[in-house]
Amino acid sequence: MPIIRAALFDLDGVLVDTAKYHYLAWKRLADELGFTFSPEHNERLKGVSRMRSLEILLEVGNLGGLPADERETLAAKKNAWYVQMLGTLTQADVLPGARETLQSLRARGIRTALGSASKNAPLILEKLGIAPLLDAIVDGNSAHRAKPDPQVFTLGAQALGLPAAACAVFEDAVAGIEAAHRGGMVAVGVGAAEKLPQADYHVPGLYALDIDAMLAHFAAGEGRTQ
Numbered sequence: 001m002p003i004i005r006a007a008l009f010d011l012d013g014v015l016v017d018t019a020k021y022h023y024l025a026w027k028r029l030a031d032e033l034g035f036t037f038s039p040e041h042n043e044r045l046k047g048v049s050r051m052r053s054l055e056i057l058l059e060v061g062n063l064g065g066l067p068a069d070e071r072e073t074l075a076a077k078k079n080a081w082y083v084q085m086l087g088t089l090t091q092a093d094v095l096p097g098a099r100e101t102l103q104s105l106r107a108r109g110i111r112t113a114l115g116s117a118s119k120n121a122p123l124i125l126e127k128l129g130i131a132p133l134l135d136a137i138v139d140g141n142s143a144h145r146a147k148p149d150p151q152v153f154t155l156g157a158q159a160l161g162l163p164a165a166a167c168a169v170f171e172d173a174v175a176g177i178e179a180a181h182r183g184g185m186v187a188v189g190v191g192a193a194e195k196l197p198q199a200d201y202h203v204p205g206l207y208a209l210d211i212d213a214m215l216a217h218f219a220a221g222e223g224r225t226q
């Protein structure tokens with residue numbers, strides 16, 4: 001019967017859509033390496049760390065097994081293109097309902113935190129102007145174990161001083177839902193429900209979130225469905 005006292009948010013796909021920029025940068029790298037990288041391939045990179053994303057991309061191009069230093073160079077190249085694209089982000093790029101959700105949660109005394117795999121999270125938050133709405137920020141710079149490992153969310157709960165059982169995680173990726181569950185937290189799937197069957201509660205986007213209905217759902221003991 002979880003009483004939710006904290007909400008932990010994934011970044012890409014939940015608060016902002018940076019997946020399109022990740023895709024353009026990875027595709028440019030694949031083009032340079034001489035193979036096709038499709039939007040379908042890109043789905044496999046969502047919520048996955050930068051180096052693991054590169055490994056998946058190289059598998060697609062049958063280039064697995066490159067030495068570590070070459071992989072580092074390729075990842076750095078992709079990141080430089082991606083960071084250049086982030087330069088165009090503005091406050092208008094916050095996904096619909098995200099800013100209002102953070103504000104409403106805090107107005108009710110529910111604490112908020114970021115739990116993102118991205119090492120670029122500080123830059124993205126600054127561009128979006130939403131860092132002041134987050135009580136704690138955990139990202140790829142402070143968490144080193146990639147989702148589905150729960151580290152990014154466990155550190156968020158710790159930073160807020162709250163037990164995992166009091167936390168709800170908002171995620172758009174299967175690996176993130178699994179991370180929440182492994183960390184002992186309930187998970188709200190953001191996006192198409194059929195893509196996130198393991199989530200304990202679903203919303204198509206934060207614009208559609210009814211906070212009262214969600215809190216009642218979890219307070220009624222409708223927590224973990226798995």
Ligand code: B16
Pocket residue numbers: 010011012013022045046047048049050053079115116117118119120121140
């Ligand atoms: P970076 P999230 C994730 O963000 C992205 O979904 C994923 O595509 C990306 O590879 C990962 O961050 C690392 O990002 O290269 O900026 O460190 O969904 O966990 O907020």
Ligand code: MG
Pocket residue numbers: 010011012013014046047171172173176
């Ligand atoms: Mg995500």
